[in-house]
Amino acid sequence: MHYEIEHWLTESKYGEIATVETLGGGCINELSRLELRDGGSLILKKNHHAPDNFFAAEATGLSALSNANALRVPSVIHQGSNFLLLEDLGQGQPSATYWEQLGMGLAKLHNKEYPQFGFTANNFCGETAQDNTLYKDGFEFFANRRIRALAKTGLEKKLLSSADMDDLDFIASRLAHWIPLQPAVLIHGDLWSGNIHCDNHGNPALIDPATYWGWAEAELAMTELFAGFDKRFYDSYANQSAMGADWRERVPLYNLYHLLNHLLLFGNAYLAEIRNITARFAKRNK
Numbered sequence: 462m463h464y465e466i467e468h469w470l471t472e473s474k475y476g477e478i479a480t481v482e483t484l485g486g487g488c489i490n491e492l493s494r495l496e497l498r499d500g501g502s503l504i505l506k507k508n509h510h511a512p513d514n515f516f517a518a519e520a521t522g523l524s525a526l527s528n529a530n531a532l533r534v535p536s537v538i539h540q541g542s543n544f545l546l547l548e549d550l551g552q553g554q555p556s557a558t559y560w561e562q563l564g565m566g567l568a569k570l571h572n573k574e575y576p577q578f579g580f581t582a583n584n585f586c587g588e589t590a591q592d593n594t595l596y597k598d599g600f601e602f603f604a605n606r607r608i609r610a611l612a613k614t615g616l617e618k619k620l621l622s623s624a625d626m627d628d629l630d631f632i633a634s635r636l637a638h639w640i641p642l643q644p645a646v647l648i649h650g651d652l653w654s655g656n657i658h659c660d661n662h663g664n665p666a667l668i669d670p671a672t673y674w675g676w677a678e679a680e681l682a683m684t685e686l687f688a689g690f691d692k693r694f695y696d697s698y699a700n701q702s703a704m705g706a707d708w709r710e711r712v713p714l715y716n717l718y719h720l721l722n723h724l725l726l727f728g729n730a731y732l733a734e735i736r737n738i739t740a741r742f743a744k745r746n747k
Contacts, residue, residue, distance in 0.1 A: 466505065466546065469539055475501070489588055494549060503538055504547040511588075516545045518584035522650075522672030523547075525581075529573070529647055532566035533666035551661025560690065563657065563665040564697025567649075571677040571702060574644040578602035578674050586651050586671035589722050593673045599643060603676070603718070604633035611721035620724050620732070628739035629721075632714065639742070640711055645674040651719075652683045654690065678708045682715035713738040 467478060476499045484492040490508040497503070508515065520537045527534040536548040556562075579602060580593035592610055596602035612629040615621035621629075649656065650671030658666045681704070684690045698704065717738055724731040 463507065463541075463544065465541055466539075466544065469546075470495075470497070473539070475499075475503070481505075495546075502549040504535065504549050505544060506547065507544040509543050511543050512585065512590070513542075514583075515585055515588075516540050516543070518582065519545060519670065521582060522584060522670035525647060525672050526570070526649065526667055526670055529570050531570035532563070533660060533664060535666065535668060550658060550666050553659050553661045553663045555659050555665075556663030559659065559663060559665055560693035561697040563690070564694040564699075565701050566665065567652075567680070568698050568701035571646040571648070571680065574646060575674040576645070578645045579606070580673040584671060584673070586719075586722050587726050589725055591650070591671055591673070599645060599676060600636045600640070603679070604636055607718040608633040608721070611718065611725060615721060615724055618725070620729065621735075625736065625739065628743035629717070629735075631743045632717070632739065636714065639714055640676075640678070641705065643676045643678060646677050648673065648675045648677065648680040650675070650680070650683075652680055653687050676715070677702070677704065678711060679715040679718075681708060682712040683719055685709070685712050686716050686719055714742065 470476065470478065476497050478495050479498045480496040482494040482496065484494055484504075490506045490511075493505045493507075495503045495505055506516070506519075517540060520540045523534050523537055526532070527536065533550065535550055538546040538548060540546075577595045577597055578599045579595040583593050584591050589611070592606045594602075594606055596606070608629055612621060612626055612633075616623070616626045649667055650673055651669060652667075656667065656669045658668045660666050681695075681698070684694075699706075717735065720731050720735050720738070724735065
């Protein structure tokens with residue numbers, strides 16, 4: 462075990478570690494449960510190759526989500542350069558109202574509007590740096606800091622062609638043609654099923670955020686990237702929000718960002734889907 466962690470636990474009166482249980486589910490960080498001799502437990506996220514400020518950025522995002530009082534979020538117990546110690550929320554089976562709670566909680570999170578798009582600091586989506594430079598205009602923010610930023614990196618890494626870049630730039634410059642005007646709200650930023658945790662009471666909690674002030678529709682779009690959530694979630698969210706009934710028509714545009722991110726993180730398996738979207742939105746409208 463990391464000496465810094467053991468030393469901090471002892472000095473902070475948490476006590477000694479009794480056992481360490483390796484947990485699955487993470488493709489970037491090592492995850493484990495630390496059982497303490499006094500009977501308590503903590504979750505340790507560790508990554509010896511984490512980029513600078515990686516865990517500090519996550520701690521900031523968790524704090525912002527927690528302060529919104531919309532859904533349960535693990536408290537940050539301690540932060541190091543290459544680890545986070547988090548509150549252990551336990552692990553249970555989803556309650557009968559699990560999906561409804563998630564929908565209502567997310568709608569509550571998205572209810573408060575913010576004056577700018579971006580965030581208080583830059584952070585990460587996975588291990589990809591996420592530029593949260595502040596913008597008044599949501600179209601400019603998403604075009605420049607989401608689509609174009611990642612497309613440029615993809616071109617530099619030779620994962621995208623110059624023709625791909627032209628198509629993505631075309632779409633980025635015309636987002637207002639398809640996407641309605643929306644306010645900036647606090648979003649989790651990487652909301653797929655792997656980042657929703659069922660706590661020991663069977664209730665949903667948010668983990669592993671890529672938090673920023675962005676479009677609520679972009680948040681919902683991410684939930685559909687990998688098979689989607691239970692219908693009860695979407696019904697519950699719709700009942701608590703003013704979301705337009707046609708939001709699914711715009712899902713591919715929002716998910717270009719996450720597909721580009723997956724292209725950078727995991728390679729060419731995501732290129733065909735990116736090109737399917739550009740064929741639909743770029744070439745059809747030229």
